[in-house]
Every structure is written in C-alpha cells, then in structure tokens.
Amino acid sequence: MANENELNIRETEKQEIAETGAERTRSRLAFVPRTDIYETNEAIVLLTDMPGVDESTLDITLENDVLTIKGYVETAYPEGYGLAYGEYRVGDYERSFTLSDKVDRNKIEATVKDGVLRLYLPKAEPSLRKIAVAAG
Amino acid sequence: MFGTSFWGPTSPWSEMERLRREMNRLFASFPTISGARVAPGYPAMNVWMNEEGAVVTAELPGIDPEKLDIAVVENTLTLSGERKPLELAEGDVYHRRERGYGKFTRSFQLPFNVEANNVQAVYEKGVLRITLPRAEADKPRKIAVKAA
Numbered sequence A: 001m002a003n004e005n006e007l008n009i010r011e012t013e014k015q016e017i018a019e020t021g022a023e024r025t026r027s028r029l030a031f032v033p034r035t036d037i038y039e040t041n042e043a044i045v046l047l048t049d050m051p052g053v054d055e056s057t058l059d060i061t062l063e064n065d066v067l068t069i070k071g072y073v074e075t076a077y078p079e080g081y082g083l084a085y086g087e088y089r090v091g092d093y094e095r096s097f098t099l100s101d102k103v104d105r106n107k108i109e110a111t112v113k114d115g116v117l118r119l120y121l122p123k124a125e126p127s128l129r130k131i132a133v134a135a136g
Numbered sequence B: 001m002f003g004t005s006f007w008g009p010t011s012p013w014s015e016m017e018r019l020r021r022e023m024n025r026l027f028a029s030f031p032t033i034s035g036a037r038v039a040p041g042y043p044a045m046n047v048w049m050n051e052e053g054a055v056v057t058a059e060l061p062g063i064d065p066e067k068l069d070i071a072v073v074e075n076t077l078t079l080s081g082e083r084k085p086l087e088l089a090e091g092d093v094y095h096r097r098e099r100g101y102g103k104f105t106r107s108f109q110l111p112f113n114v115e116a117n118n119v120q121a122v123y124e125k126g127v128l129r130i131t132l133p134r135a136e137a138d139k140p141r142k143i144a145v146k147a148a
Helices: B012-028
Strands: A030-032 A035-039 A043-049 A058-063 A066-071 A082-086 A092-098 A109-113 A116-122 B003-005 B008-010 B045-050 B053-059 B069-073 B076-083 B093-097 B102-109 B120-124 B127-133
Touching (some): A058 A109, B076 B127
Antiparallel strands (some): A035 A043, A035 B093, A082 B045, B045 B053
C-alpha cells in the first residue's frame, strides 16, 4: 500500500459467499459484507458495510449463539440505459457471527445509515458467583 | 518456443519478453468470474449509457454526502471524498478491521461532453448515482440523405 490514508483497490472487491451446507433460496449473488468489530468497556460494536440496504431490507436474527445479518438489495438499474462499463456487481449480503456469553441478548440495538449497519451488543452483567467454602 | 521461427532466428530473451507481454495483455483484459472488471481505484463504478447521456453509480457506504466532491469538466468526471476513520476511546480494542478509511479520488472520462449545469447526484443508502446529460452540441445528429 502506497499511502496509509488512501482507500485502496482492495476495497472495491466484494467477496462472494461460498456455499456451505444449506443453499440459498434466492438465486441471487450474495456477498460477505466487510465488517469492523470493536469492544468498549460496555459493549461490542459491529459496523458492516452494506450499500443498497436500509431498515426495511435488513434481516437480523439471533438463534442460539449465532447472530445472522442478511441484507437484501433491490437492483435498481437506470431505466433506458445500457451498461457500458461495469466494475462492481450488485447482490445481497449475508454474514453470521457467533456471540460470546457476555452479550446481553435482550438489549441489542441495530441502526442503519448510509448503507452502514451498526450493531450495538451490550455486555451482560457478570453472572459469576463465588461460592464460599466453609472450613469443615 | 526457442529456435528458428518463420521470421528468422529469435533469441530466447526476446521470446520470453514476448511471452511476458502477452501474459500481461491477457491478464489486463481478463474479466473476473462474472464479467465485472477489477476497478483500478476506489470506488468501483458502473457506467450506464444511452444517446442522451450517462449514469454513473458507485457504492460508497458511510460517507458524508456534504463532503463528497463531484466535478465535471467537459467530458471528465472527478469524484473525491473521504471516509473518516472511527474514533475509538481509550481502552477500546479492535477485534476485526476490514473496512477501509481514508481519502479517495477517481476520474472518469466519458465519450462525450457533459452539460455540466444539469448534472444530478443522489446519495441514497450508501449508493451514489450521478446523472450526466450529454451536451446538446455534442449529441449525434441525423443526416437526411436526399435523392439526387
């Protein structure tokens, strides 16, 4: 990379989903969205790039420990125009993460703005209990 | 591969050089699996065209549209902007960092001059769409053929 502060070419390539196990029912392209995850004292925050997705086309489910994000993109090609030069493809997004026990599952918040999904996963209160051992 | 060809003897070096050039040419024109080319810069663009003009779309998630700079000079479109990095508080740690941050600039040359006053740009759901109408003077004209 020439410059740390410059968005590089790698950013323009979307990673297509590899079929594993269950096949998708929608016969559309699907990509693995790029994601940043960071942890603060209170929560784990997830930021996912999903251009073309808004709150009505986003599906987030939590089953057992697996958080699944699905974004459906309606391909709105300009009417009356023909594609003259194409550098990127449009498709759905799908990605799953396994959550650790420390996330409070009832307080997860999700917001989407400008094609970026932000998931706020608050940490649960420590449920560790110390058991006092009495001298016999 | 080495040895004498129709055109006369060739040295292995020139043959290697020819091969190398051939490979470069092949890879440069090689489309990726489904036909999309690899973009030479950020952001990747799709260009749609008809006789009236062009529509350029680009995926730019999480960008402040106020800070997006779109300039059109004659037939060249220049797009530049910046995606600000996250500001993490002290003690915060990254687990994964896949999204890119930083400045970007891309220029794109269209095969016609653009009516710069009527360029429209819409940023929605992280997707930018720029409509570039073709300059009136540059539009193709039909020429009627008269019978002699």
